[in-house]
Amino acid sequence: MTDPSTDAPLKQTPLHALHLALGVRMxxxxxxxxxxxxxxxxxxxxxxxxxxxxxxxxxHMGQLKITARSGSNADAATALETLIPADVLSLGAGRQxxxxxxxxxxxxxxxxxxxxxxxxxxxxxxxxxKDADADRIEAAIGNRVTVERCxxxxxxxxxxxxxxxxxxxxxxxxxxxxxxxxxxxRIMDTPVIISRSGYTGEDGFEISVAAxxxxxVADALLANENVLPVGLGARDSLRLEAGLCLYGSDxxxxxxxxxxxxxxxxxxxxxxxxxxAGGYPxxxxxxAQLAQGTQRxxxxxxxxxxxxxxxxAPLFADPNGATQVGVVTSGAFGPSVDHPVAMGYVAPAHxxxxxxxxxxxxxxxxxxxVAALPFTPARFKR
Amino acid sequence: MATYxxxxxxxxxxxxxxxxxxxxxxxxxxxxxxxxxxxxxxxxELKQGDAAAVVESVKxxxxxxxxxxxxxxxxxxxxxxxxxLVSNDSEGEGWIFKLKIDDSxxxxxxxxxxxxxxxxxxxxx
Numbered sequence: 001m002t003d004p005s006t007d008a009p010l011k012q013t014p015l016h017a018l019h020l021a022l023g024v025r026m027x028x029x030x031x032x033x034x035x036x037x038x039x040x041x042x043x044x045x046x047x048x049x050x051x052x053x054x055x056x057x058x059x060h061m062g063q064l065k066i067t068a069r070s071g072s073n074a075d076a077a078t079a080l081e082t083l084i085p086a087d088v089l090s091l092g093a094g095r096q097x098x099x100x101x102x103x104x105x106x107x108x109x110x111x112x113x114x115x116x117x118x119x120x121x122x123x124x125x126x127x128x129x130k131d132a133d134a135d136r137i138e139a140a141i142g143n144r145v146t147v148e149r150c151x152x153x154x155x156x157x158x159x160x161x162x163x164x165x166x167x168x169x170x171x172x173x174x175x176x177x178x179x180x181x182x183x184x185x186r187i188m189d190t191p192v193i194i195s196r197s198g199y200t201g202e203d204g205f206e207i208s209v210a211a212x213x214x215x216x217v218a219d220a221l222l223a224n225e226n227v228l229p230v231g232l233g234a235r236d237s238l239r240l241e242a243g244l245c246l247y248g249s250d251x252x253x254x255x256x257x258x259x260x261x262x263x264x265x266x267x268x269x270x271x272x273x274x275x276x277a278g279g280y281p282x283x284x285x286x287x288a289q290l291a292q293g294t295q296r297x298x299x300x301x302x303x304x305x306x307x308x309x310x311x312x313a314p315l316f317a318d319p320n321g322a323t324q325v326g327v328v329t330s331g332a333f334g335p336s337v338d339h340p341v342a343m344g345y346v347a348p349a350h351x352x353x354x355x356x357x358x359x360x361x362x363x364x365x366x367x368x369x370v371a372a373l374p375f376t377p378a379r380f381k382r
Numbered sequence: 383m384a385t386y387x388x389x390x391x392x393x394x395x396x397x398x399x400x401x402x403x404x405x406x407x408x409x410x411x412x413x414x415x416x417x418x419x420x421x422x423x424x425x426x427e428l429k430q431g432d433a434a435a436v437v438e439s440v441k442x443x444x445x446x447x448x449x450x451x452x453x454x455x456x457x458x459x460x461x462x463x464x465x466x467l468v469s470n471d472s473e474g475e476g477w478i479f480k481l482k483i484d485d486s487x488x489x490x491x492x493x494x495x496x497x498x499x500x501x502x503x504x505x506x507x
Contacts, residue, residue: 042440043415233414233441306418306462308438333417333440340417362436 001026001033013059014154014211015218022222022229030127032060035231045234046335049200050376053160054230055221058199061155062130063208064123065148066137073119079141080114080121085257085280087267093118096180096195098265100257101125101133106282106289107253108260109136111245115182115195122182122193124155124206126247154214159204159238161379162226167194167205170220174205179380187217199235201242201378240341241334243300243373249311249330250298250343256282258289259345261298296326296345301357302371303340308333309359309368315346316358319365325350328359334375341375342368385473386449386493387502393473394449394496396489401450401481405437408506410472413439416465421446421457421479428452428481430492435478437468450492452481 001010010033013019019026019035027036035057037045048054068076077088086099096115100108110129115122125133130151138147158167168175173185174194182195193208209217221227236246245251251260269275272287303309308331315326331342342359350357353372358365385395391409395402405413421435428434428448435446435457457479461467468476483489497505 036441037414041414043417046440237440306465307420308418308443310443333438335440 001028003028003031011060013057014214015057015059018215018218019057019229024231027232029232030060032127034060035229037231037233038229040228042231042233042237043335045228045230046237048228049160049230049234049238050202050336051160052226052228053158053162053166053204053224054200054234055218055227056157056159056230056235057154057218058157058206059154059214060127062125062127062133063150063153063155064125064134064137065150066121066123067119067146067148069144069146071119073116073121076121076145077116079144081270081276082279083137083140083281084112084114085266085270085283085286086114087269087276088114088121089276090267090269091116094182096182096197100262100265101136102257102280102282102286103253104281105253106256106285108247108251108255108257109133109253111247111251111262113195113197117182117184117193122208128248152211154209154211156207156209156214156218156221157198157200157204158207158221158227159198159200159202159230161203163202163204164381166221166224166227177205179203179382188220190217192217196381199242199244200238201244201374201376202238203379203381236330237332237334240330240332240343241336241374241376242378243343243375245298245343246330255298255345256286256289256294258286259294259296259298263290293348295347297348297351298329298343298345299351300371300373300375301328301331301342301344301359301368302375303342303359304367304369306340307361307366308340309342309361309366311342313359313361315344315368316360316365317350319358319367321358321360321365325357337375343373346370385499386496387499388447388449388496389505390447392446392449396483396493399483399486400455401452401483402477403434403446403449403479403481404477405446405468405472406502406506407472410469410476413437413444414441414469415439416468419458419461419465419468419478422454424454424456426454428454434481437465437478446478448481449496450481450483450489451485452483454479455482456480
């Protein structure tokens with residue numbers, strides 16, 4: 001398979017042979033040949049993940065090992081705070097947090113997960129951004145940290161209410177972990193890094209493992225009758241129901257953390273008046289937006305009818321399409337909620353929950369309502 | 383009644399001046415479970431190859447084209463509540479819309495450009 005935009009050969013993940021053996025439909029995604037869906041299909045894979053457990057191959061994502069040159073992990077945290085507007089310094093060992101990389105205009109270069117591993121930071125970034133992110137970190141703070149690109153490692157996500165019961169028998173450490181805990185441990189005899197987090201709104205784990213051991217671990221998880229392999233198709237509808245942003249669709253370099261409703265990812269210490277306020281790229285712009293407001297804000301959108309409203313659809317305040325007040329950035333049918341779900345950006349005056357809007361769909365204007373996110377309640381093990 | 387097939391994976395069955403249209407088993411399998419189906423409004427006049435209906439899977443929307451010229455004469459209203467009928471019985475109960483054919487001479491010419499079941503089976507391999 002080749003990349004349709006560049007004709008370059010697509011990369012394959014360490015689980016490629018397993019996907020083919022399982023029966024899969026592959027698609028090009030971020031330079032990789034990735035599973036869109038398996039035999040069960042998007043709808044069944046989505047519902048199974050919410051009922052039991054789904055196993056996702058997300059090895060295309062970028063895994064970084066960031067280590068302080070001084071040997072003190074606090075120095076790495078302090079350096080990362082110059083790039084990420086989150087409280088990195090107070091994050092305890094064995095804990096993970098969501099964060100953003102911002103640019104000088106306060107736009108979002110990427111969103112990521114970072115974890116304090118005791119004497120280094122484990123960072124997971126989006127596939128399409130991983131080289132640029134690593135370059136950016138090296139260029140900015142390479143004098144204080146080393147950035148190891150662990151792009152050959154596999155990353156599996158085991159998501160769903162049965163995840164703990166599936167993993168614990170082959171990884172006893174897993175059961176005691178709570179949401180956003182991270183451990184270096186073993187699955188059977190295989191060294192892994194596991195975090196109790198994911199991208200579905202369900203309880204679950206992400207499992208980082210050396211490429212050579214990936215199939216061994218995946219086989220062991222799939223051997224459990226509660227686990228179904230799940231592709232990127234269902235991953236998208238799951239994250240959308242969970243109200244989670246997809247970088248490149250809902251977030252990009254022109255959206256700020258304020259507009260994206262992601263100020264919760266900037267903890268008190270980094271906000272105006274905090275002990276380490278600002279100090280990240282674009283902090284001035286973000287703080288000005290906080291004080292003065294923005295022209296648009298990210299909201300959830302629920303269609304009244306059955307027709308899915310997709311990314312790119314313009315949003316209007318009136319049913320005749322006279323006054324555009326926003327745009328849909330991603331949308332799909334939500335199998336668990338059994339109605340179309342979407343998110344987008346709208347002018348603040350139209351952003352209140354319950355506000356009626358109209359999305360342009362094939363030349364018509366279909367009613368949608370601004371909805372609270374998530375569409376499905378999060379079921380994390382707090 | 384003969385069934386004809388298009389390169390864009392519609393089937394059409396002619397009964398007098400009414401053409402019944404759906405998507406093929408192959409197309410239904412490719413699309414996966416459908417969540418929404420709608421056709422243009424009754425009376426809308428279409429030329430062969432015009433977009434006539436839309437089927438939506440969880441992931442994406444796909445146009446369905448008029449295999450022959452005619453005006454929309456009906457929509458399979460069962461699909462409103464049960465779009466998966468298309469996936470489950472694509473060439474039977476899961477038909478999508480009917481066209482009223484206004485020009486029977488033009489119809490013959492249009493049908494001659496479509497495929498029979500064997501040619502279609504050969505195309506999809």
